[in-house]
Amino acid sequence: MKKITSALVALGLGVALSASVQATSNDEAVIERIKAVGSVCIEGDDSCGGAAAAPVAAGGTRSxxxxxxxxxxxxxxxxxxxxxxxxxxxxxxxxxxxxxxxxxxxxxxxxxxxxxxxxxxxxxxxxxxxxxxxxxxxx
Ligand code: HEC
Incomplete structure (x- = not known):
């Protein structure tokens, strides 16, 4: 019985350890995952793709x-x-x-x-x- 318990403790520790190791090494991935979806593209800024930057509001640009x-x-x-x-x-x-x-x-x-x-x-x-x-x- 004692053996099983310590095996379980070791297993638990192992899981906890690997989880925390993973958490640190994955910080960047997490940041990547939770950062805002899409980014604001200011009209006239063509660094973010011409189509997205096309003016949509007022100005009579649409046919x-x-x-x-x-x-x-x-x-x-x-x-x-x-x-x-x-x-x-x-x-x-x-x-x-x-x-x-x-x-x-x-x-x-x-x-x-x-x-x-x-x-x-x-x-x-x-x-x-x-x-x-x-x-x-x-x-
Ligand atoms: C939600 C439905 C709907 C949308 C969307 C819509 N209309 Fe209308 N429109 C109507 C209805 C219903 C009438 C009839 C109103 C009446 O004379 O009783 C009408 C009538 C008109 C009239 C005639 C007004 C008059 O003096 O006889 C014009 C002009 C007009 N719409 C322009 C537009 C333009 C331009 C757009 C798009 C930018 C548009 N409508 C979008 C429902 C809509």
Whole structure:
């Protein structure tokens, strides 16, 4: 019995020892593992990959089609919730309101159309481009 106990103690000690040895030698690996996921890439800093550094927010850098596809198509491609549907006469009717009214309503929201079409980072120019893109879809 005594033998078994001391064997167990030795085993336990061995495990504890190897665990602590491992912990020290793995510090770097641990730091590597727990450091923040991803890193902040400041606009214009091309040391972190051109694509990631591309400006996303305001400035009208996205094409009308990109804004429409990414931000508006969710509702306007299907006509969800009564949204004027892309490529249909819906837009001929809306178009007759004039861009000024359409843009103002897109910015402020109207009925089930949420303010800015939920695109918080769309500039007014980008919204206008997307609206024009939808108006053009019927011509
Ligand atoms: C959550 C769904 C949804 C999204 C996303 C959305 N819209 Fe709409 N939109 C609507 C609905 C619904 C209407 C119809 C509102 C009404 O006239 O009753 C509408 C109407 C409009 C109108 C017509 C306003 C008027 O005066 O007749 C414009 C312009 C418009 N949307 C632009 C956009 C643009 C630009 C985007 C993307 C940046 C966008 N929408 C994204 C739901 C959406």
């Amino acid at each position: 009308a089609e990109e804004v429409y596809t990414a931000k508006c198509a969710g509702c306007h491609a299907t006509g969800a919730a009564g949204a004027p549907k892309y490529g249909t006469s819906d837009w001929a009717d809306r178009g007759s309101k004039g861009m000024e009214t359409l843009l103002a309503n897109a910015i402020n929201g109207i009925n089930a159309m949420p303010p800015r079409g939920l695109c918080a980072d769309c500039s007014d120019e980008e919204l206008q481009g997307a609206i024009q893109h939808m108006i053009d879809s019927v011509q």
